Amino acid sequence: DAEITQSPRHKITETGRQVTLACHQTWNHNNMFWYRQDLGHGLRLIHYSYGVHDTNKGEVSDGYSVSRSNTEDLPLTLESAASSQTSVYFCASSDSRTSDTQYFGPGTRLTVL
Amino acid sequence: GQNIDQPTEMTATEGAIVQINCTYQTSGFNGLFWYQQHAGEAPTFLSYNVLDGLEEKGRFSSFLSRSKGYSYLLLKELQMKDSASYLCAVNLNRDDKIIFGKGTRLHILP
Numbered sequence: 001d002a003e004i005t006q007s008p009r010h011k012i013t014e015t016g017r018q019v020t021l022a023c024h025q026t027w028n029h030n031n032m033f034w035y036r037q038d039l040g041h042g043l044r045l046i047h048y049s050y051g052v053h054d055t056n057k058g059e060v061s062d063g064y065s066v067s068r069s070n071t072e073d074l075p076l077t078l079e080s081a082a083s084s085q086t087s088v089y090f091c092a093s094s095d096s097r098t099s100d101t102q103y104f105g106p107g108t109r110l111t112v113l
Numbered sequence: 114g115q116n117i118d119q120p121t122e123m124t125a126t127e128g129a130i131v132q133i134n135c136t137y138q139t140s141g142f143n144g145l146f147w148y149q150q151h152a153g154e155a156p157t158f159l160s161y162n163v164l165d166g167l168e169e170k171g172r173f174s175s176f177l178s179r180s181k182g183y184s185y186l187l188l189k190e191l192q193m194k195d196s197a198s199y200l201c202a203v204n205l206n207r208d209d210k211i212i213f214g215k216g217t218r219l220h221i222l223p
Contacts, residue, residue: 035213042215043156043200058210090155100144100204102211104155 002027006091006105014113019078021108023091031094032074033102034058034066036087043090049074050096081112115139117214119201124220125191133186133217135201146202146211147175147186156200159186188219196221 004025013019023032034046045058047066055066063085065077078085088109092102116138125131137145144163148156162168162177162184174187188195201214 033211040215043202043213045210045212048210099161100211101146101158101161103158106155 004091004093004103004105006089006108008108009106010109012111012113013081015081015083017081019081019110021076021078021089021091021110023074023076023105024072025091025093025103025105026072027093027095027103028071029093029095029103030071031096031102032068033092033094034064034074034076035090035092036060036085037090037107038087046076046089047074078110081110083112086110086112115203115205115212117201117203117212119199119214119217121215122218122220124222125188126222127191127193129191130187130189131191131219133188133199133201133219135184135186135214137182137184137201137203137214139203139205139212141205142179142203143206144204145175145177145184146200146204147173147184148200148202148213150198150200150216152197159199161204191221193221193223195219 007022033048035043044060049068090107091105094102119135147159150156160175167176172189177184198216198218200216202211
């Protein structure tokens, strides 16, 4: 079955370290999205991509970067982790050719100490 | 700016009916989603309304009024497993970008 996976599921890191969160989907969806979810804020869009080599900034993109070298993967990198980036991160994908519905990965809980 | 409002928490009784409201003021509108999210899990798709009116899907129904910037999710015959957060989200334009409300946490009492 097609799916969307994220790794790691849990990560603890220290302030200032570079961290990369992986997202992999096997649906062949052209669109991929990264969100963070915090109490009191709901889901907020960090970066998104409409296809290979395409990346766009979302609402809360500062301190984050993404790259899209193939259809299946959109890794999210925190260049220099900060305590304010402690959050739960969700990756999602959609296929604009058939539907606007986004399907979410299981999430990564990141703690920055 | 974009604004999506929904109640923070609601409580209902098993077997009853509950209506979760969502109002929105956004720069664009191409449709409205409802997602369900159990604690510690990912959001899962419930419904998508593009046109005005009511769409029914089993125990769940979703209503949209574009002129009023208003939607609701109706849950019938509530079950304990319906205890979750319900997220209202607006598809702003034809670029598949979605803006989410903060979610409504629904508690079901036996």
